[in-house]
Amino acid sequence: MANDSHMVRKGRGAASNGLSQRFDSIVREADGDWLDQRTADAGDDDADPDPLRTDVSLETPRSAITRNQSPDVPFDRSVNAYRGCEHGCVYCFARPTHAYLGLSPGRDFETKLTAKPAVPDLLRRELQRASYECRPMALGTNTDPYQPIERTYRITRMILEILDECHHPVTITTKSARVLDDLDLLARMAKRRLSAVMLSVTSLVPETARRMEPRASAPGRRLAAIRELSAAGVPVHVSVSPIVPAINDHEIEAILEAAAAAGASGAFSIVVRLPHEVAPLFREWLAVHYPDRAARVMNHLREMRGGKDNEARFFERYNPKGAYAATLKARFERKKRALGLGGNRLNLRTDLFDPSALSAQPRLL
Template sequence: MPFESTKGRGATRNAGPVRFNLPERVSEGDWLDQVEALDGVPKRRTTVTVEHPKTILTRNSSPDIGFDRSVNAYRGCEHGCIYCFARPTHAYHDLSPGVDFESRLFVKPNAPQLLHSALSQPGYSCRPIAMGTNTDPYQPVEERWKITRALIELLLETKHPFTITTKSDRVVRDLDLLKEGAKLGIAAVAISVTSLDPNVSRIMEPRAPAGRKRIAAIAELRRAGIPCCVAIAPVVPQITDHELESIVEAAAKANASGGFYLPVRLPHEVAPLFRAWLDDHFPDRAGKVMSTIRSLRGGRDNDPNFFSRMRGQGAWADLIRTRFEIAAKRFGLAAAKFPLRTDLFLPPQGAQMRLL
């Protein structure tokens, strides 16, 4: 039984990361029963810890990912999406990929200064920087810390290309900066929309804005001339796949500049967390959901192999791909592209940031 209430959270468990032999987070003795009898189980509150990393630019050489560098201003994500492939990263901090991931957050207020330093290095070669690759840059904590906004200011100052992936309509707060980036041809946004059903979103992505709000954000960004694609990511068989066509239609009506989809991935600790979530919220179809996912993943809960991990395999993967292609053609949704300029980049001038 969990130590605190998980109501309002995505994960229903807070098990420790078994890969590192760390303990499961559970109560000891009968203290929890006493609390329930007297006052009820206390709510799990979100905590924020300031982190001071030495570097901020993360490099990757994955051949099936369209960027080779990224910046993440936060660790953990309060949106609480149960399927989030980034959950296992909390295990490296001796924290659970379960409820800890969405309630014990880390912020990196020196991220802009670290990025300034990285872009100033002699011989730095400019290629687009991706934001939102591990945790959402516009999750609720950004409202106070505004680290994402500061990073964008620096990228605009240096005319460095960047992409943003988010599940939040909070991105429109920075419309002024994104418009400037779009005019230069160095900014693009992808907004993830997984469901338009508020009941599904409430339990699958409990602290992320509703799908309709994200569609509205796409429309607002496009009216401002900002490239913005829809990412139907992930598609969860037997839970959200029936909405594929309706999401494509809604995105097309919002004038999305393109779109793509990704089948659900369940790496490492995400798989048992997802199974527990299914047992709690969809006990009538839990077995069917996992059976379909395994058919997509070569008989396993997860396929870590390059390329196939992004597309899936087998009959179900073919069906989802065909449905997406037919819907995109029917509603006029182009394939997602992010053609950004790299020739405008000017290394930061001086040792200190001008804007901060």
């Protein structure tokens, strides 16, 4: 595909809406438009001549807690405050889920979002069930809990307030320095070993970060967030993810060094995955932003995935194969050990959980 400048929209990741939707549309409750705001998080000071607006719809789910059955991920439950993500990372593995809404995993995923303001009250009720057994709750497993619309809806904040109230452990994965908005809660929970944060740092080069994650916090702000979280006693790990061959793989050591200097206590990394509609969107993005190395990127990825764009099998999907993958892993592990960025496991407490501390009175929205 030609490098057509009209396909590049400032502050957006996907170059188009990609393929047609795989599923029928569903009825959603409209809530009007939420106008784009050029925040410092976006790192985008130049006005787009024809900016795309962000539409937010409200959803009332039947439950708050999503149970995970995948045997190769380290959590069994999560809560998602939003569908879609305005950060606009073209490689986001959650993009295909937008097809369930009758929307495109392309630009729709980052411009047509869904907020779930009923989730906190649902969570409160579910945690009070006699059958509930406490395990760490994961936030940020699907879309980022601190994407820009969290400033308006504050659903993540309300979720954390409930977990803090009943002494329930939580882990957070994010690319946003906005996590510091809840530093008071996270620090208080950390004193009881109930909270931990993983911040993704994909590149230290602002231009690279802007292309990969248009509306996520700039690299310097993420490192500053690691520093503040660590200083407040919150265990924080760095995720050098995703690694994209010939795009950011040369930065592995530098990112680990910067994160360790900021106070990170652990590190994690995965190579980019391209499930379902993500693969053609990623190829399109490469053609627009990196036409000079698009073929090289895909050749490396296919080598790691047995000649395919993606590997979907459990335990294999997070373990790329081949010489190039082995080199990346060796570099990461060697630097991680040299910097003392310990293991990946977070030892959070579950024995303090007290559902009786939760009020039966629902929150007034």
